[in-house]
Amino acid sequence: MTQYYQLDSGTNPPIFLRLAKSEVVGTKDAAMLRFFSSTSSSLTINLVPDLIDDPFELQKTAFEAIPPLLLCQYFGKWVVSKDGQIVDSDKDLQKLSGRFFGVNGRVDVYICRVGIEEPTLIRTPFLR
């Protein structure tokens, strides 16, 4: 079973790792990744305490780390962000969704509209 972790290195954008639970040592609150060399010395990398185990939240976090200047070219469009990179865009959400998932299958991504989003209206009252 794998889980997502964020490297505690302070980089921007943050670096995420998908690791098997067996690869991580320590506790949920102080996880560490340890590399072993052939000479039996080891290197330990600290991971942030909060585990990110929701692929959607991971993709959303990675999207939010994209510098705004890199998103300017997509203003007003729907974008597909995968691991903090914009991999497809379109003015029509359903065209984008159909095209992207038709080609790539079910992959973890974050889809949203870039820029000031006008709310889509559902005039039927839906709070009940």
Next chain:
Amino acid sequence: MPIDTDYQFDPEERDAPSAPMTRVTLIYENRKITCLALLDSGAAITTITEEARRALAPMRNGERLVGGATKSAEFYPLYLVEKLYFSNHEYSNLSLVRLPTDSKIMLIGRDILNKHEILLDGPQEHMTVS
């Protein structure tokens, strides 16, 4: 198959007038559910019900800002549905919005309705969709 059917009464609102509703089939992976759906020209987009979300367990893939008749706009989650069968049409890989309601009736919005010829015959309480 094209739809040629009578209006139905909303099982959640029995005293209300009948409405243009039909059954819609959704598929994700090897899971399938058939839902009652309202043809809603007042909705810009198509929705997924909580019942369908639980049954299909689809992938959450994004967010959309949605405003309603009685609520200010908020971001709601999008879910990937691999197949949606409506009338004689198969739609693939739609991203449907999940609204904060327990209603078991999904809304077919104009993103789908505008691809069909629809005749709503109110006096006869009958509809055809092709």
